[in-house]
Amino acid sequence: MLLLVDHLALRARSYEYLVRLFEEWEAHRNLSQLPNFAFSVPLAYFLLSQQADLPDQELGPTREKASLLLRQALTMFPGVLMPLLEYCSVRPDAAVAGHHFFGPSAEISQPPALRQLVSLYLGRSHFLWKEAATMSWLEENVREVLRAVDAGDPAVGECESRRKVLYQRAPRNIHRHVILSEIKEAVAALPPDVTTQSVMGFDPLPPPDTIYSYTRPERLSPVSRGNTIALFFRSLLPSYTTEGERPEDGGAEGLDRNQGLNRLMLAVRDMMATFHFYDPEAPHEAHAEGDGEWD
Structure with a gap:
């Protein structure tokens, strides 16, 4: 559920719900360690700040909260930026594309489990970032992150260490979710030991302790006697x-x-x-009473 609820909340424009869920669950569920929550929550804050009915005294803090969370997400998951821009058909700035922090190495160096989560999020929610105002806000915060990286912010090294430790291998339930999502980029990122085994389309990768409520009865083969x-x-x-x-x-x-x-x-x-087969090519005997001419 945690890999999908943020997407559904943004699609339904339930921004307050997503923000409240994050604030109440972050302390004990570490939702910010999931790329989908790390990027969806600041997007929800930003979209809240775009609403016309938002009071003026809340506009500034909401926008600042959105920018802060987005910079934290970009620092923790730098491999999200370039694929996101590619999905949105946006050409990145030369300074951004050529920087080592957001360059190709950021995506290649991601642990396998993190690559699956990022592919799942981008394949499902990339279109939510296509608005021009959203892209301008993203560009501003990308430049802020680059300035922090060039200045030697210690948070950059801490995030890199956490990425190497936390995302070694995804649990089985995430693999199951990826298969059911049918997002080809995420499915392609699954490990070989998952993709090479046969799975049922209606129940892929069931838990090891699954209790089956139905078992097919054994069929008894008939005893053949004679030919x-x-x-x-x-x-x-x-x-x-x-x-x-x-x-x-x-x-x-x-x-x-x-x-x-x-x-x-x-x-x-x-x-x-008693069967008699009719052969049309066989000669027919003339009927005794049928000889003669017709009048």
Whole structure:
């Protein structure tokens, strides 16, 4: 749920709900360590500051809170910026594209689990950043982050250390969510041990302690007696079952079955003996009474 609820809240324009969820759960769930929350929450603050009915005394603090959280997100997840701009068909500034912090190495050096989370977020929510006002706000904060990086801000090194420790391997439930999302970029980032195993489309990667409420009953193979034709005729009998005859069946019941089968085979044999096949190419004998000319 935590990988999707922020997207749904922004789509529904429930910005206050997303902000409240983040404020109440951040202390014990560390939501800011998820790229989707790290970028969606500042976006929610920014969109709140764009609303016309927001009081003037709240406009400044809301906008400043949005910028602060966005700079923290860019510092923690620098590999998000370039793919996001590419999704939005925006060409980055030369100073940004050529900087080592946001350059290609930022995306390549991401741990595998973090790459999956970033691909999942961008594939699902990139279009929320396409507005011109949002892009201008993003550009302002990117430049602020670059100034902090060039100034040797210690927060940059701390974020890099946390990335290496926290995102070594995603748990199984995240892999399951990625498969169900059907976002091709996120699915392509799954580890080989997940992509090479067969999964059910309706229940991919179930938990190891899953309790199955239904088990398919074992099918008993029929016991073949005699040849295939005899087995076919036996299947025409009303008393025939899918389990077939058991070797232990005997007595009067088995005798009745054999007698019924024999009678059926004799009836079919007599019926086939009376079949006459019409050959159109065979010469026909002239009818005795049909000779002569028609008047």
